[in-house]
Amino acid sequence: MKEYMDKAEKYLLKTYNRYQIVLDKGDGVYLYDVNGKKYLDFAAGIAVFALGYGNKEYNDALKAQIDKIIHTSNLFYNVPAIEAAEKIVKSTGMKKVFFTNSGTEAIEGALKVARKYAYNKDNTKEYEIIAMNHSFHGRSQGALSVTGNAKYQEGFVPKDCVAVFADFNDLEDVKSKVTENTCAVICEPVQGEGGVFPADPEFLIGLRKLCDEKDILLIFDEVQCGMGRTGTLYAHEQYGVKPDVMALAKALGCGVPVGAFVVNEKADGALVPGDHGTTYGGNPLATAAVSKVYDLYEELHLLDHVKEVGAYLDKKLDELAQKYDHVKEHRGVGLIHGLEFDQPVGTMITKAMEQGVIFINAGANTLRFVPPLIIEKEHVDEMIHVLEGLIKEL
Ligand SMILES: *Cc1c(COP(=O)(O)O)cnc(C)c1O
Numbered sequence: 231m232k233e234y235m236d237k238a239e240k241y242l243l244k245t246y247n248r249y250q251i252v253l254d255k256g257d258g259v260y261l262y263d264v265n266g267k268k269y270l271d272f273a274a275g276i277a278v279f280a281l282g283y284g285n286k287e288y289n290d291a292l293k294a295q296i297d298k299i300i301h302t303s304n305l306f307y308n309v310p311a312i313e314a315a316e317k318i319v320k321s322t323g324m325k326k327v328f329f330t331n332s333g334t335e336a337i338e339g340a341l342k343v344a345r346k347y348a349y350n351k352d353n354t355k356e357y358e359i360i361a362m363n364h365s366f367h368g369r370s371q372g373a374l375s376v377t378g379n380a381k382y383q384e385g386f387v388p389k390d391c392v393a394v395f396a397d398f399n400d401l402e403d404v405k406s407k408v409t410e411n412t413c414a415v416i417c418e419p420v421q422g423e424g425g426v427f428p429a430d431p432e433f434l435i436g437l438r439k440l441c442d443e444k445d446i447l448l449i450f451d452e453v454q455c456g457m458g459r460t461g462t463l464y465a466h467e468q469y470g471v472k473p474d475v476m477a478l479a480k481a482l483g484c485g486v487p488v489g490a491f492v493v494n495e496k497a498d499g500a501l502v503p504g505d506h507g508t509t510y511g512g513n514p515l516a517t518a519a520v521s522k523v524y525d526l527y528e529e530l531h532l533l534d535h536v537k538e539v540g541a542y543l544d545k546k547l548d549e550l551a552q553k554y555d556h557v558k559e560h561r562g563v564g565l566i567h568g569l570e571f572d573q574p575v576g577t578m579i580t581k582a583m584e585q586g587v588i589f590i591n592a593g594a595n596t597l598r599f600v601p602p603l604i605i606e607k608e609h610v611d612e613m614i615h616v617l618e619g620l621i622k623e624l
Contacts, residue, residue: 259604270612272599278481335511359393359415365416412444418454428562441474450465459565476491477490484523539610543567571624
């Protein structure tokens with residue numbers, strides 16, 4: 231492994247401090263490094279691999295698509311993109327889909343929709359977007375401008391940055407930041423990277439009302455909390471609050487790089503031909519994956535499964551939070567959970583890896599649990615056993 235890691239540091243731009251393992255393959259909810267060591271995966275490639283590794287039906291669908299055609303460009307129609315878009319529209323009750331290659335690009339597109347929506351009303355070129363503190367929306371200039379994390383923004387925020395930040399779950403704070411230039415409010419129904427913070431129902435309900443009153447767009451970033459992660463296909467379903475624009479990615483393609491932004495009736499028509507584009511976005515390989523993902527979620531009754539195993543994980547993490555003073559708080563829903571400690575969790579993550587369990591963090595002091603959605607209760611027990619041992623060592 232050392233040889234590979236040395237080579238990686240030699241050739242890959244150093245923007246990550248990577249964990250010291252080289253992953254090689256996966257099987258179900260387990261990963262294997264190049265030495266053949268097995269790891270129980272509670273990260274799923276950062277909430278991506280919902281179906282676990284090596285789902286035969288999924289792999290076969292991709293292999294078949296590779297043999298047919300991988301790429302066509304958006305100058306032509308292709309069947310997988312049409313079918314995938316139909317599934318997204320029917321499952322959201324929204325109107326239209328634009329496919330991207332990543333979550334960041336889905337956010338970029340959503341922001342453009344909001345700006346254009348305002349522009350179409352009165353030709354205004356002045357825009358402000360209200361975003362939340364501790365949010366995460368991506369690393370491009372636009373997505374970064376609405377990411378409420380000083381560490382990520384430092385040195386990179388564009389000069390014409392139009393974002394104004396409010397406190398998550400503080401409706402009065404959001405209201406106080408609205409001006410005549412506000413064109414959108416963007417938030418994650420469950421903040422992921424920021425530390426796993428689910429929104430309060432009153433907050434999202436209040437945002438919906440506010441955006442309707444002001445005729446501005448409500449953008450939900452469901453890149454991490456969408457695609458069944460919370461136990462409903464989309465997190466906002468649990469709140470009974472619908473966005474005008476929604477961003478999806480991560481588990482949307484279950485491993486194939488793909489994202490999407492979805493618009494409702496109100497936001498549809500903001501962008502017209504020529505306003506937005508992408509070479510790869512919605513290519514047949516990526517959208518064949520999306521289409522298969524939607525089919526498999528149904529076939530496997532995955533949402534029911536997430537509710538059941540999610541409730542079990544919830545109970546087990548609650549028990550740890552009650553038992554150990556080092557655990558400050560447990561937050562989460564479905565199969566996205568965070569355990570906040572009174573100290574940084576980096577060492578615990580490294581030790582867990584040595585013992586064959588993969589965790590990631592969400593902020594310095596919070597362990598994040600975003601396993602493949604096919605995880606079973608016995609895997610939760612296996613993980614809890616290792617985790618409890620590590621908490622006792624603190
Ligand atoms: C990961 C993430 C993004 C960015 O997605 P990429 O695919 O990494 O570009 C945006 N928003 C949220 C909520 C995310 O978790």
